[in-house]
Amino acid sequence: MTDPERARERLVDRLRGERVDDEAVLSAMAAVPRHRFVPESRRKNAYADRPLPIGEGQTISAPHMVAIMADLLDLRGGDRVLEIGTGCGYHAAVTAELVGAENVYSVEYHEELAERARETLAATGYDDVSVRAGDGKQGWAEHAPYDRAYLTCAAPELPEAVVEQVRPGGLLLAPVGSGSQRLVRARRRADGSLDRETHGRVRFVPLQ
Numbered sequence: 001m002t003d004p005e006r007a008r009e010r011l012v013d014r015l016r017g018e019r020v021d022d023e024a025v026l027s028a029m030a031a032v033p034r035h036r037f038v039p040e041s042r043r044k045n046a047y048a049d050r051p052l053p054i055g056e057g058q059t060i061s062a063p064h065m066v067a068i069m070a071d072l073l074d075l076r077g078g079d080r081v082l083e084i085g086t087g088c089g090y091h092a093a094v095t096a097e098l099v100g101a102e103n104v105y106s107v108e109y110h111e112e113l114a115e116r117a118r119e120t121l122a123a124t125g126y127d128d129v130s131v132r133a134g135d136g137k138q139g140w141a142e143h144a145p146y147d148r149a150y151l152t153c154a155a156p157e158l159p160e161a162v163v164e165q166v167r168p169g170g171l172l173l174a175p176v177g178s179g180s181q182r183l184v185r186a187r188r189r190a191d192g193s194l195d196r197e198t199h200g201r202v203r204f205v206p207l208q
Ligand code: SAH
Pocket: 054, 058, 059, 060, 061, 084, 085, 086, 087, 088, 089, 090, 091, 092, 107, 108, 109, 110, 113, 134, 135, 136, 137, 152, 153, 205, 206, 207, 208
């Protein structure tokens, strides 16, 4: 076993003990090589449970946050998922482990990050994840409806276009708030309205 693999295994053991009990999520966390997604200079910290800078003033979320979000979204094989905020592509890869890479559609605002994420996803075996550079507030209508949609950047409110691209009965998850943020999970009802729950305070970079 290589050093990164050992470090990843220790991280997953800690997550299992502390915050996450869904075995499918833990297996996904065990499978994705986070060190390949972070900048070279940050690799030694790739398996510490904290956020890391990824360039363009953006950060990759802490592993426990990625795991908690995957758990709250109740992702199943074959679910079609929209991600807003590809960043380095790590979270998309974890989602891909759970639903299948060909079912993951991710929108990234910064062209350069989108390009780099595409390269890393291809190099790590997740080349079927689709990444588009653009404004995630518009979602990605071409591949709608989605079973699940989530944001990895904080929005003042759930973006309307994203809500509309989720099927009735589908789930949305996002950090919501400007300044103080909360993780909001919402199920879209048949009539299009939302059944919302709040899951604690969080800190994400803001939506551009
Ligand atoms: N999930 C990412 C974390 C990225 S941080 C990962 O695993 O690395 C949040 C990302 O949201 C940043 O890359 C930022 O550029 C992006 N972002 C911010 N505003 C956006 C917008 N309007 N549309 C799409 N992406 C946006």
